[in-house]
Amino acid sequence: MLLWTTIRSALKSLWANKLRSILAMLGIIIGVGAVIAMIAMGAGAQQQVVSQIEAMGTNLLLVQPQYKRDAGVTSGTMQKLTLDDALAIAKLPGVAAVAPVVNKSTQVKYENKNNPESIQGTAPTYLEIRNFEIAKGRMFTEEEADGLSRVAVLGPVAVDNLFQGVEPLGKQIKIQGINFTVIGVTKAKGGEGWFNPDDQVFVPYTTAMKILFGLDSLREIDILAKEGVDLGQLSGQPPSIGGGGPRDRNAGPMVATEAPPPPDSVTALLRKRHRIQADQSDDFRIQNQNDIIEKRSAFIWTFRVLLFSIASISLLVGGIGIMNIMLVSVTERTREIGTRKAIGAKGRDILMQFLVESMVMSGLGGALGAAAGVGMAKLIPLVPIFSSFTTIVQPVIVTISIVFAACVGIFFGLYPAYRASKLDPIDALRYE
Amino acid sequence: MRNDNSALLRATDLVKTYVLGDNIVNALNGVSIAIHEGEMVAIRGPSGSGKSTLMNILGCLDRPTSGTYVLAGDDVSRMGDNALAEARNRKIGFVFQTFNLLPRMNALENAELPLLYGGASNAKKKSREALTRVGLGERVHHLPNQLSGGQRQRVAIARAIVTNPAIILADEPTGALDTRTGEEILDLFKKLNAEGSTIIIVTHDLKVAEHCQREIYLRDGKIVPSEMRRLAPTEPMAQATVEKGA
Secondary structure (H helix, E strand, C coil): CCHHHHHHHHHHHHHHCHHHHHHHHHHHHHHHHHHHHHHHHHHHHHHHHHHHHHHHCCCEEEEEECCCEECCEECCCCCCECHHHHHHHHCCCCEEEEEEEEEEEEEEEECCEEEEEEEEEECCHHHHHCCCCEEEECCCCHHHHHCCCCEEEECHHHHHHHHCCCCCCCCEEEECCEEEEEEEEECCCCCECCECCCCEEEEEHHHHHHHHHCCCCECEEEEEECCCCCHHHHHCCCCCCCCCCCCCCCCCHHHHHHCCCCCCCHHHHHHHHCCCCCCCCCCEEEEEHHHHHHHHHHHHHHHHHHHHHHHHHHHHHHHHHHHHHHHHHHHHCHHHHHHHHHCCCCHHHHHHHHHHHHHHHHHHHHHHHHHHHHHHHHHHHHCHHHCCCCCCCCHHHHHHHHHHHHHHHHHHHHHHHHHHHCCCHHHHHHCC | CCCHHHCCEEEEEEEEEEEECCEEEEEEEEEEEEECCCCEEEEECCCCCCHHHHHHHHCCCCCCCEEEEEECCEECCCCCHHHHHHHHHHHEEEECCCCCCCCCCCHHHHHHHHHHHHCCCCHHHHHHHHHHHCCCCCCCCCCHHHCCHHHHHHHHHHHHHCCCCCEEEEECCCCCCCHHHHHHHHHHHHHHHHCCCEEEEEECCHHHHCCCCEEEEEECCEECCCCCCCCCCCHHHHHHHHHHHC
16 A cells, blocks of 8 residues: 555544544653753753853863862961962973963942953963953053053953943053053953953953052962863873763772872972972862863763653653554554455555554654744743753754654554554454 | 356355354354356345354455365465455455445545555546446545445445455445335446346345345355245346347
């Protein structure tokens, strides 16, 4: 029997029982719809993470001071990270560039406009390390830094906040009452969650330390590794514990902490400079960008496993609904099956008929669900509380979902169709 | 009686045994019949006589426990399910008491169905021709519930003849119709018979059987001989034979 004829008669019989067919399809519709919407959200979240990491810069190590712990007791003083530490790190073989960082949030004023901004006191290398670019004007130079120049480079959001359309280059702004000349504006990088890298003011670290904040130590040293250098080797820190990522767990944390850090690593250098004994813990911590990426990848991986489980469960439930209705349909149409067999339908013709019917039902449910899912994915970012979400609908996911739904129909239609095909024509014709 | 070597349908010593719990029931107990091409035969008997069992075997829906059944040159008594389905499709046209049309298909599609299972070409054209032969050429696009009982049975007969089968097997074809419509359907069978179709009508109704050229009467799973036999064709039959011969 021709496939098209079979599909047409399947559609007819579904149409004849509209309400029942819709109810039977509902499980598949909801399942596929939810999966497509959630995968679209997942893909959007992943893209956000990727762009955040790109915005942060790549091959990055961040060194920050922390309280030293002796045998589990946190001691009262915090060892300071100094400019000399930064200069020493810059001489390590694997290091491409180093930027000392001091930062603080404070009021910034232009004429009568007042706005709190995050002040980053740093070196010109910061731009390269953190992946910033200059949109107009220029970055301050090493000489300006050495000369305690009062110059500032602004992020585009800070420019909008303070200048509101006025040309910022060459203007004077006041930071803690001290005049700075605006010499440059960075290109927009886009939001990084709660922290917006475009809402910052960059000034020379010397000026920030001596004139603005009166500090003699650094808050952070940013390190850019050379291309091809292993970040873990360079940092010399044991792999982070409890990252939860699909990483090699054979290297247990105890083994890793007991092994001395590699000689050319930042850890070895700083421990030597800070005169830390072998049995003492570090008085600084190093964030490895790979760790951050791995943690986020692990999160996304978990998210995907979750999505897959939800998809499986909803399609299973939907499939059972379809199987149920197909069994009812087979019973109801026993006489029809008998008649078809009497006029020459073979077992496999009947099997095909019911398989096609359940496949059409679930495939149609899949298509309706896909439409609902795509619609939801488009609507979610329009809802105010979800406005920070982006969703990406991938056509291949939509196609796979519909095909998979149809396969679920075939799988769950198999038993009812098999039962129909095995009916004895005499009994079936006599069935009331 | 005729020489049976030329029979279109020959059943020899058919036995059908059912096991119902501890009882063994012989629904057929050694039935031998021969039906020739162009005959119109009634199989009659009271309920429980085994006529349904015989019809199922003659219609290739069932296999005998023992005995042989040769239909149009093929021994179908030992065929497998698929071969039987093919035999039903090509050699037998069923007409049921309750029509058994598929409710969501129009007359044309209903009559066409056996051709689709048989993989025949020109199905639509043949279906239309069959409907024209049963006098429904004007109503091919009607659904069964838009047709009267008599018209439905005509669609069912069109479905039975569309494959040009060796025999038409009708099970109480007038049982669900009023007397007048029943007569019309029987007249249609006689017309088809006159055009060359071999027809077997299974019935309990003597009036129906009287329209046939002869009758096979069953009781308790056996043929009752010489109960009643009408070898002489009825009036319109004679006419039809003359037309055929001409």
